[in-house]
Amino acid sequence: MYTQLPGASQLQYGGSSIPDVARSGQLDALIALERIGTRSRFSCNQQIYCQGESGGECWYRVISGTVRITNLLQDGRRHIAEFCFSDDGFGLESTAERSFSAEAVGDVTVMRYPRAATERLAEGYPAVARLLRDMALKSLTAAQSRLIILGRMTATERVVSFLLELSERFDSEKHIELPMCRCDIGDYLGLTIETVCRVFSDLKRRGVIEVLPHSITLLDRFALEAMGED
Amino acid sequence: MYTQLPGASQLQYGGSSIPDVARSGQLDALIALERIGTRSRFSCNQQIYCQGESGGECWYRVISGTVRITNLLQDGRRHIAEFCFSDDGFGLESTAERSFSAEAVGDVTVMRYPRAATERLAEGYPAVARLLRDMALKSLTAAQSRLIILGRMTATERVVSFLLELSERFDSEKHIELPMCRCDIGDYLGLTIETVCRVFSDLKRRGVIEVLPHSITLLDRFALEAMGED
DNA sequence: CGCCAGTTTGACCAAGATCAACGCAAGTGG
DNA sequence: CCACTTGCGTTGATCTTGGTCAAACTGGCG
Numbered sequence: 001m002y003t004q005l006p007g008a009s010q011l012q013y014g015g016s017s018i019p020d021v022a023r024s025g026q027l028d029a030l031i032a033l034e035r036i037g038t039r040s041r042f043s044c045n046q047q048i049y050c051q052g053e054s055g056g057e058c059w060y061r062v063i064s065g066t067v068r069i070t071n072l073l074q075d076g077r078r079h080i081a082e083f084c085f086s087d088d089g090f091g092l093e094s095t096a097e098r099s100f101s102a103e104a105v106g107d108v109t110v111m112r113y114p115r116a117a118t119e120r121l122a123e124g125y126p127a128v129a130r131l132l133r134d135m136a137l138k139s140l141t142a143a144q145s146r147l148i149i150l151g152r153m154t155a156t157e158r159v160v161s162f163l164l165e166l167s168e169r170f171d172s173e174k175h176i177e178l179p180m181c182r183c184d185i186g187d188y189l190g191l192t193i194e195t196v197c198r199v200f201s202d203l204k205r206r207g208v209i210e211v212l213p214h215s216i217t218l219l220d221r222f223a224l225e226a227m228g229e230d
Numbered sequence: 231m232y233t234q235l236p237g238a239s240q241l242q243y244g245g246s247s248i249p250d251v252a253r254s255g256q257l258d259a260l261i262a263l264e265r266i267g268t269r270s271r272f273s274c275n276q277q278i279y280c281q282g283e284s285g286g287e288c289w290y291r292v293i294s295g296t297v298r299i300t301n302l303l304q305d306g307r308r309h310i311a312e313f314c315f316s317d318d319g320f321g322l323e324s325t326a327e328r329s330f331s332a333e334a335v336g337d338v339t340v341m342r343y344p345r346a347a348t349e350r351l352a353e354g355y356p357a358v359a360r361l362l363r364d365m366a367l368k369s370l371t372a373a374q375s376r377l378i379i380l381g382r383m384t385a386t387e388r389v390v391s392f393l394l395e396l397s398e399r400f401d402s403e404k405h406i407e408l409p410m411c412r413c414d415i416g417d418y419l420g421l422t423i424e425t426v427c428r429v430f431s432d433l434k435r436r437g438v439i440e441v442l443p444h445s446i447t448l449l450d451r452f453a454l455e456a457m458g459e460d
Numbered sequence: 461c462g463c464c465a466g467t468t469t470g471a472c473c474a475a476g477a478t479c480a481a482c483g484c485a486a487g488t489g490g
Numbered sequence: 491c492c493a494c495t496t497g498c499g500t501t502g503a504t505c506t507t508g509g510t511c512a513a514a515c516t517g518g519c520g
Contacts, residue, residue, distance in 0.1 A: 071374075071375075071377075071378045073378070073382065073459055074459065075459065077382045078382075079377060079378040079381045079382050081374045081377050081378070082374075092367060093367070093371065094364060094367040094368055094370075094371050095371060099371070099374070099375065100374070122356060122359065122360070123356045126352060126353045126356075126359060129352065129356060129359035129360070129363065130352070130359070132363055133359065133362055133363045133366060134324060136363060136366035136367050136370055137322065137323070137324035137366050138324055139370050140324075140366055140369050140370045140373060141323065141324050141325060141329070143370060143373035143374050143377060144301075144311045144312075144329070144330070144373050145301075145329065146377060147301075147309060147311050147373060147376060147377065147380060148301045148303070148307075148309040148311070150377060150380035150381045150420065151309045151380045151417075151419070151420030152303065152307045152308075152309050152420060154475075154476090155475075155476065181497095181498070181499090182498075182499065182500095183498085187381075189381070190380065190381030190382060191476080191477090192476075192477060192478080193498090193499080194476090194477075194478085194479095194499095194500080194501085195475090195476060195477075197499065197500055197501080198476090198500085198501080200499095200500090201500070201501080213484095213485095213498075213499065229303055229304065229305065384507080384508090385507075385508065411465095411466065411467090412466075412467065412468095413466085421508080421509090422508075422509060422510080423466090423467080423468095424467095424468080424469085424508090424509075424510085424511095425507090425508055425509075427467065427468055427469080428468085428469080428508090430468090431468070431469080443466075443467065443516085443517085
């Protein structure tokens with residue numbers, strides 16, 4: 001069971017190490033939280049929850065794999081609000097009806113936490129309340145920084161910032177395995193799949209990245225950062 | 231002092247009326263919160279805090295007026311992440327350094343709450359923790375619904391959704407006073423000021439709105455909603 | 461009255477969308 | 491084993507939307 005606990009070092013509680021966590025009673029809170037969670041698996045393109053579905057009865061945490069949070073317009077235009085990787089939380093919504101769907105990008109394992117029980121827990125454990133708040137704030141920061149990308153950046157800048165974001169997420173590795181297809185990238189960046197391809201090809205031609213269908217290698221991070229603006 | 235309290239009816243605590251709030255101890259929490267807050271005023275275009283500034287030492291709540299949350303790129307491109315109207319909270323950030331500026335759009339009065347004291351309060355009062363979380367979730371929902379607007383919608387759809395959003399925010403009034411200039415609207419919607427003007431003119435020509443420099447009247451809401459998609 | 465900032469309109473241009481064709485690898489079935 | 495299909499990725503030709511640049515208009519204010 002404890003293997004499902006988010007590692008204390010990942011919790012961003014001001015430089016917390018295991019002893020700190022234990023001393024401040026946060027470990028109790030986290031154990032209580034894990035007790036109300038259940039583990040489940042989804043395979044590629046399976047829906048975890050669906051836009052329009054009543055109530056956010058649950059929220060989730062990614063254990064392994066990648067989840068995309070999508071939004072569909074009636075005429076079929078799609079947008080991806082967020083990619084969630086391991087240890088990211090998702091599915092906490094304030095509205096009565098889900099305004100997004102969550103889908104597995106590849107094979108995915110998640111923990112599911114019932115909302116009502118979590119609320120009750122948050123009343124008793126400030127650490128749980130804080131965890132929820134930090135989760136929401138983290139998503140908020142991510143969403144807001146993407147607003148300027150979608151609103152004001154060129155196709156090249158969008159793709160570059162996407163690559164740098166991914167690289168940073170995976171410990172600044174030069175080699176990035178792309179779990180998602182070109183179509184997902186386009187829908188994430190507000191571009192068509194063709195434009196994403198063209199930008200990749202262009203960056204390859206300029207020698208700053210190496211491109212394979214499901215992986216990218218950053219050859220010249222300095223040049224990339226210069227192209228990424230901001 | 232109590233006049234600065236957000237009205238209980240606006241707090242979205244599951245149908246809370248004053249007696250409910252008092253019974254559950256939430257009133258105590260809110261009074262404690264107000265005690266650590268200070269009121270301040272800003273005039274048009276004055277900065278409340280600045281992008282790059284160290285630490286989010288404080289968060290804020292709008293008492294009256296409009297605040298814009300902006301993001302500036304080195305080359306001068308600007309984006310507005312959010313407009314905050316009365317009773318909206320802003321300035322809660324998870325990062326060490328502010329990634330946005332907050333500026334008064336007209337004359338503005340806000341309450342300022344020190345972050346550290348609020349955290350301490352949240353440890354003791356679950357209601358405060360919940361208020362903070364709801365605030366973050368509300369901003370998150372707003373930011374995420376704007377992602378699809380910026381990523382996938384046409385100029386007309388963006389402007390229409392902006393008008394409908396404003397109208398909804400002001401009790402579905404047909405007549406909307408625009409506190410912000412065309413430039414702010416453009417930066418909010420990821421469009422140029424000229425495009426915003428052209429769309430306004432086009433909607434006027436089609437007879438669905440009436441346009442004055444600082445106010446808009448919705449003449450045909452049905453037509454507008456049809457143009458807004460989603 | 462003239463100035464000035466904000467707004468509106470028009471002419472032209474370019475970034476990226478659309479449409480279409482092709483490449484390529486992994487199935488699938490005879 | 492080989493034709494055939496299918497899904498994804500890439501590339502090219504053309505078109506459209508919205509950006510850019512420039513000029514005119516408007517209203518408030520000294």
